[in-house]
Amino acid sequence: MTAIHVTGLTKRYGDLVAVDAVSLDVAEGEFVGVLGPNGAGKTTLLEMVEGLRQPEAGGIEVLGEPVWPRNPRLQPRIGVQLQASSFFERLTAREQIRTFASLYGVGRATADGWLERVGLTDKADSRVEDLSGGQAQRLSIACALVHDPELVFLDEPTAALDPQARRNLWDLLSSINDSGRTVVLTTHYMDEAEVLCDRVAVMDHGRILQFDTPAALVRGLDAPARIRVAPGALTLAQAAAIPGVTETREDVDGVVLVTRDPAGVVGALAAGDHLDGVTVQTGTLEDVFLSLTGREYRA
Amino acid sequence: MRALQQSPFWALSVAILRGFLRDRAAVFFAVVFPLMFLVLFGGILGNQDQSKVDLVQVGAVPLVDGLPKEARAAFRQTFEVEQAKDRAAALEKVRKGDADVAIEQRGNDLVAHYTQTDQVKAAVTQGTLRAFVDGANVAATGRPPTYSFTAERVEDDSLSVIQFVTPGLLGWAVAMSAAFGSAATLQGWRQSKLLRRLQLAPVGTGTIVGARVAVTLLIAFGQLAIFLGLGAAAFGLTLTGSWWMSIPLVAVGTLCFMAIGLLAGALARTTEGAVNLANFLVLPMAFLSGSFFPLDGAPSWLQRLSDLLPLKHFNSGMLDVMVRGEGPAAALAPLGILAGFAVVVTLLAARLFRWETT
Numbered sequence: 001m002t003a004i005h006v007t008g009l010t011k012r013y014g015d016l017v018a019v020d021a022v023s024l025d026v027a028e029g030e031f032v033g034v035l036g037p038n039g040a041g042k043t044t045l046l047e048m049v050e051g052l053r054q055p056e057a058g059g060i061e062v063l064g065e066p067v068w069p070r071n072p073r074l075q076p077r078i079g080v081q082l083q084a085s086s087f088f089e090r091l092t093a094r095e096q097i098r099t100f101a102s103l104y105g106v107g108r109a110t111a112d113g114w115l116e117r118v119g120l121t122d123k124a125d126s127r128v129e130d131l132s133g134g135q136a137q138r139l140s141i142a143c144a145l146v147h148d149p150e151l152v153f154l155d156e157p158t159a160a161l162d163p164q165a166r167r168n169l170w171d172l173l174s175s176i177n178d179s180g181r182t183v184v185l186t187t188h189y190m191d192e193a194e195v196l197c198d199r200v201a202v203m204d205h206g207r208i209l210q211f212d213t214p215a216a217l218v219r220g221l222d223a224p225a226r227i228r229v230a231p232g233a234l235t236l237a238q239a240a241a242i243p244g245v246t247e248t249r250e251d252v253d254g255v256v257l258v259t260r261d262p263a264g265v266v267g268a269l270a271a272g273d274h275l276d277g278v279t280v281q282t283g284t285l286e287d288v289f290l291s292l293t294g295r296e297y298r299a
Numbered sequence: 300m301r302a303l304q305q306s307p308f309w310a311l312s313v314a315i316l317r318g319f320l321r322d323r324a325a326v327f328f329a330v331v332f333p334l335m336f337l338v339l340f341g342g343i344l345g346n347q348d349q350s351k352v353d354l355v356q357v358g359a360v361p362l363v364d365g366l367p368k369e370a371r372a373a374f375r376q377t378f379e380v381e382q383a384k385d386r387a388a389a390l391e392k393v394r395k396g397d398a399d400v401a402i403e404q405r406g407n408d409l410v411a412h413y414t415q416t417d418q419v420k421a422a423v424t425q426g427t428l429r430a431f432v433d434g435a436n437v438a439a440t441g442r443p444p445t446y447s448f449t450a451e452r453v454e455d456d457s458l459s460v461i462q463f464v465t466p467g468l469l470g471w472a473v474a475m476s477a478a479f480g481s482a483a484t485l486q487g488w489r490q491s492k493l494l495r496r497l498q499l500a501p502v503g504t505g506t507i508v509g510a511r512v513a514v515t516l517l518i519a520f521g522q523l524a525i526f527l528g529l530g531a532a533a534f535g536l537t538l539t540g541s542w543w544m545s546i547p548l549v550a551v552g553t554l555c556f557m558a559i560g561l562l563a564g565a566l567a568r569t570t571e572g573a574v575n576l577a578n579f580l581v582l583p584m585a586f587l588s589g590s591f592f593p594l595d596g597a598p599s600w601l602q603r604l605s606d607l608l609p610l611k612h613f614n615s616g617m618l619d620v621m622v623r624g625e626g627p628a629a630a631l632a633p634l635g636i637l638a639g640f641a642v643v644v645t646l647l648a649a650r651l652f653r654w655e656t657t
Contacts, residue, residue: 052495075501086496089487090321095314102310103500140619
């Protein structure tokens with residue numbers, strides 16, 4: 001069954017087309033990322049799918065139900081984490097999640113269980129204002145999941161976090177669709193989408209440019225691989241002589257061989273005993289974005 | 300009760316109430332700040348008119364010393380008498396403000412040396428002394444007086460300062476916390492997207508609004524209890540017969556000022572802006588509605604203008620039933636006017652409301 005079925009979705013703000021004829025299908029149990037820079041239309045797309053905004057054109061079905069106008073049958077089945085930390089002021093973490101649990105008719109024990117699962121038990125009595133950015137995001141995610149929804153939307157859960165806190169959050173994020181839950185996550189971090197998502201929709205200027213698995217996106221890129229060996233492992237002339245090498249260069253860190261046949265080139269390097277300090281770098285989502293939009297990625 | 304405690308309405312109400320009680324600034328402005336005015340007006344300024352006139356008597360004053368017993372008691376009620384041998388020292392005392400008046404008797408002439416610094420006391424002093432001299436003149440004729448004078452109060456208890464200021468300050472306090480509460484909640488929740496988040500939970504708008512209204516009413520009744528309790532216990536506030544009509548008045552007044560707060564919250568773009576706008580609407584209204592001083596002396600155009608303000612009707616309704624001894628019916632017109640304001644302003648706020656700040 002499809003969790004989300006979107007066709008020709010469009011939304012304008014004045015002259016700005018925030019979301020431009022987007023069609024998208026998400027299967028049940030998938031972890032899907034919507035990747036794009038700020039202002040790409042990710043949040044607007046998500047808010048229309050959540051039923052917070054009325055689309056100008058197009059159709060949306062979530063878990064087999066229409067989302068607009070406000071659909072009370074759907075609300076208990078979806079969980080939402082909004083971009084800002086949407087908390088009740090001056091409540092402690094425990095009071096916060098228990099309040100959200102009550103809104104969904106969920107008991108205190110379940111709420112406290114979620115607090116433990118996101119690692120906030122020792123912060124249960126701290127007010128939300130006193131939590132760190134990472135802790136607040138954990139609480140916010142727990143509040144979105146407390147009623148065990150079938151589908152959960154996370155809008156930039158790692159935005160404004162330092163790299164360490166971001167990586168800490170990835171473990172939690174990657175675990176939340178273990179039980180077959182469908183997850184839709186927006187992010188503007190390439191590495192995050194690559195690590196967490198089954199499929200990634202690359203979005204810019206209100207359009208979805210491509211929607212596929214991270215590996216397929218990179219494969220489809222047809223970008224050359226860069227193979228680097230330690231300085232002095234081989235000369236530039238030797239490097240250029242290897243079949244399949246299209247370009248060579250040398251810098252203080254070593255010799256770089258550019259090729260579309262990384263396997264063959266590595267084989268040749270091994271045969272010549274030139275493997276000292278070898279690294280192979282293939283395309284990344286960053287390259288995908290560059291080739292799709294024709295410009296550097298701006299986070 | 301158990302079902303209620305597990306309901307979303309209860310959860311939201313508890314969350315909002317906790318948020319209020321932990322917000323020191325909100326509690327200060329809802330309770331402590333208005334109470335400071337009550338203490339100021341009721342306690343400090345209220346006692347001033349009861350203080351006696353300090354009188355210095357230079358040498359022997361037979362006119363005063365020879366007063367009959369009852370007249371002497373009356374004299375002592377107005378004057379705090381002190382003896383001085385030296386006339387110059389007595390005058391210096393008056394000049395410095397340590398005494399209000401110095402008296403001496405030259406033959407049959409009673410001479411009062413007074414200071415004009417406190418004009419009210421000066422007038423009271425002269426009037427009272429003259430009355431005693433007149434009384435002594437009548438007594439000196441040896442004939443009973445032809446005319447007599449009796450003073451009777453209109454009110455059961457005189458409308459002393461505390462009686463007047465308590466309903467007005469309470470009206471202001473309720474108006475302020477209701478308006479601030481709803482303005483700050485609407486804007487704050489919109490800013491943090493909590494409003495959006497709640498929209499996605501299986502909770503109706505009625506439940507959210509209902510919880511906010513319930514908490515604001517609870518706070519308003521708390522203010523009513525604290526004001527009446529402290530006023531009666533510490534400052535001699537005496538409530539009249541149908542004071543209980545102040546309960547529905549406070550309830551409807553709260554709704555009316557919540558609506559004004561909603562309007563401020565709908566118009567402003569930030570939480571601070573919403574609170575400032577609510578303040579801008581409520582504070583001048585408090586001055587023009589007689590919360591701090593009576594409007595009886597104000598020009599008639601100002602009094603007409605104040606009739607357009609909901610707080611004026613709130614205050615006068617509270618004054619009527621709490622201290623003026625009017626029947627319950629006196630609150631009906633203010634109740635109707637406040638309810639009308641509440642409906643109209645709420646509709647206006649609803650029209651202007653946007654889910655998003657951008």
